[in-house]
Amino acid sequence: MAEFDYDLIIVGAGVGGHGAALHAVKQGLKTAIIEAKDMGGTCVNRGCVPSKALLAASGRVRELQDTNHLQSLGVNVGNVSFDHSAIAQHAQSLVEKIRGDMSNSLNRLKVDTINGWGKVVAPQKVSVLTEEGEKTITGRDIMLSPGSTPFVPPGIQLDGKTVYTSDDALKLSWIPDWIAIIGSGYIGLEFSDIYSALGSEITMIEALDKLMPGFDRDIAKIAERVLIKPRDIETYSGVLAKSVKPGSPVVIELADAKTKEITEVLEVDAALVATGRVPATKNIGLETIGVETDRRGYIPVNDNLQVVSNGEPVPNLWAIGDATGKMMLAHAASAQGISAVENICGNHHQVNYRAIPAAAFTHPEISYVGLTEDAAKELGKEEGFPVKSVRTYFKANSKALAEGEEDGVAKIIYRQDTGELLGAHIIGMHASDLIQEAANAIASGEPVQNLAFNVHTHPTLSEVLDEAFKRAEVKS
Numbered sequence: 001m002a003e004f005d006y007d008l009i010i011v012g013a014g015v016g017g018h019g020a021a022l023h024a025v026k027q028g029l030k031t032a033i034i035e036a037k038d039m040g041g042t043c044v045n046r047g048c049v050p051s052k053a054l055l056a057a058s059g060r061v062r063e064l065q066d067t068n069h070l071q072s073l074g075v076n077v078g079n080v081s082f083d084h085s086a087i088a089q090h091a092q093s094l095v096e097k098i099r100g101d102m103s104n105s106l107n108r109l110k111v112d113t114i115n116g117w118g119k120v121v122a123p124q125k126v127s128v129l130t131e132e133g134e135k136t137i138t139g140r141d142i143m144l145s146p147g148s149t150p151f152v153p154p155g156i157q158l159d160g161k162t163v164y165t166s167d168d169a170l171k172l173s174w175i176p177d178w179i180a181i182i183g184s185g186y187i188g189l190e191f192s193d194i195y196s197a198l199g200s201e202i203t204m205i206e207a208l209d210k211l212m213p214g215f216d217r218d219i220a221k222i223a224e225r226v227l228i229k230p231r232d233i234e235t236y237s238g239v240l241a242k243s244v245k246p247g248s249p250v251v252i253e254l255a256d257a258k259t260k261e262i263t264e265v266l267e268v269d270a271a272l273v274a275t276g277r278v279p280a281t282k283n284i285g286l287e288t289i290g291v292e293t294d295r296r297g298y299i300p301v302n303d304n305l306q307v308v309s310n311g312e313p314v315p316n317l318w319a320i321g322d323a324t325g326k327m328m329l330a331h332a333a334s335a336q337g338i339s340a341v342e343n344i345c346g347n348h349h350q351v352n353y354r355a356i357p358a359a360a361f362t363h364p365e366i367s368y369v370g371l372t373e374d375a376a377k378e379l380g381k382e383e384g385f386p387v388k389s390v391r392t393y394f395k396a397n398s399k400a401l402a403e404g405e406e407d408g409v410a411k412i413i414y415r416q417d418t419g420e421l422l423g424a425h426i427i428g429m430h431a432s433d434l435i436q437e438a439a440n441a442i443a444s445g446e447p448v449q450n451l452a453f454n455v456h457t458h459p460t461l462s463e464v465l466d467e468a469f470k471r472a473e474v475k476s
């Protein structure tokens, strides 16, 4: 009889857990995955997938209503109308399709999917609370991928109808005339794109001094010029939403982020709380095996994704995805899952986070990989190497001009002595696809002077990065 029920038990079937399960089967591991709610987790049910469906539909509305732009291409359109519930249905159908595909892929590969709440009860042992009762299973290795949930700052009350997080916003139950969006990160930006295209007036409130604080400074400035200023969006930075009360109207007390003094009271129709996410690491049994989460609740892991307790890896226990707090992105979660499985199988592997790209799917899109220019310069100072950057513009690109989409910039940041690419940042049409070339170059370590010899199809937007590689000046 086998010593364990499974080679690998995965707790949480988000994109991270799912990716790990597929890779585990490929490596010949007998695998079970436990999911308490919906196959596919946040990304598929309450994140990437439905938000991109809403962005696709609202983006079309924006494009078709931009009569000046269309006329410049010689196209006239009549009145454009939309049905917000049909747009919501498009998103929901996509969620169901992808969720079904994910379940089928696991069934096909004979991964046991167990519906219920999983909890580590002892080393190599997990209990699952299912509708039929509790059962305990054993696994040689256990991987935790419980993901994250929206963070709601104290003072903000949700009712799910007038004050809500992305979980409810994605249902698109109504289009408020005036909505406050609290937070100017990814979710705030993507929803300001959706709501402004569908006709809402927006007030965006950001606690830090600058809008879009997570992005490269240059790119954030251009994003403000392109995505915020020309639209019906009023912005506050350095301002906290100190209290938010649901109802009609929604009442928001704004405070100076430094002094915490109330500066203004807003009355709006709705508020979207987009103030970050917190790890879902409570009640998963970490305490029973002596593992403490960090101050913010993340599961501590080492570079091999082994869970760490008192500075030492806990044998046969792994953690991946949003719950580790490395990079809250779907593809980062699945890359970690694959990497952890490699380590479980004894093939040493580490994720190169600097080569993981990210994108905000606004119109136009923003994307990046690697370091911001400020971070690269800081690193250069510490380690003693020169850092340079080059900008190239969509308005000098034939394809962008043909599309009438000349608003855009690409910036690459590189070591001037070796040509190593340290970061790339793009705002412009299809930026989310264009960034992959830079991500691959960082992953493979190909320096800019070599990238400059790669031939790009003409006329394509990919020539924006090609131009940047060609203009880089490496002096060894």
Ligand SMILES: Cc1cc2nc3c(=O)[nH]c(=O)nc-3n(C[C@H](O)[C@H](O)[C@H](O)COP(=O)(O)OP(=O)(O)OC[C@H]3O[C@@H](n4cnc5c(N)ncnc54)[C@H](O)[C@@H]3O)c2cc1C
Pocket: 011, 012, 013, 014, 015, 016, 017, 034, 035, 036, 037, 038, 039, 040, 041, 042, 043, 044, 046, 047, 048, 049, 051, 116, 117, 118, 119, 145, 146, 147, 148, 166, 187, 280, 283, 284, 320, 321, 322, 323, 327, 328, 329, 330, 331, 332, 333, 361
């Ligand atoms: C609105 C929005 C848009 C986003 N858009 C993008 C995007 O475009 N691109 C991108 O890369 N990322 C995007 N993200 C981020 C992305 O969704 C997450 O990074 C990703 O889902 C993380 O995957 P995960 O597997 O770590 O966790 P999750 O997807 O959160 O999955 C964890 C799963 O574990 C389950 N679970 C938790 N505890 C237990 C337990 N004890 N027992 C059983 N099951 C349990 C949960 O029910 C959940 O299904 C977006 C997020 C949001 C909110």
Ligand SMILES: NC(=O)c1ccc[n+]([C@@H]2O[C@H](COP(=O)([O-])OP(=O)(O)OC[C@H]3O[C@@H](n4cnc5c(N)ncnc54)[C@H](O)[C@@H]3O)[C@@H](O)[C@H]2O)c1
Pocket: 153, 182, 183, 184, 185, 186, 187, 188, 190, 205, 206, 207, 208, 212, 213, 214, 239, 240, 241, 242, 274, 275, 276, 277, 327, 328, 329, 358, 359, 360, 361
């Ligand atoms: N396209 C994508 O890849 C995508 C899309 C959506 C979400 N996500 C992921 O989901 C995570 C959560 O997204 P998010 O936008 O909620 O978080 P975020 O961390 O990107 O942005 C949150 C913003 O809210 C601000 N803030 C916090 N408290 C505030 C307050 N009381 N008043 C005003 N501002 C306040 C913060 O300063 C920050 O700028 C992100 O880490 C991201 O990785 C990714």
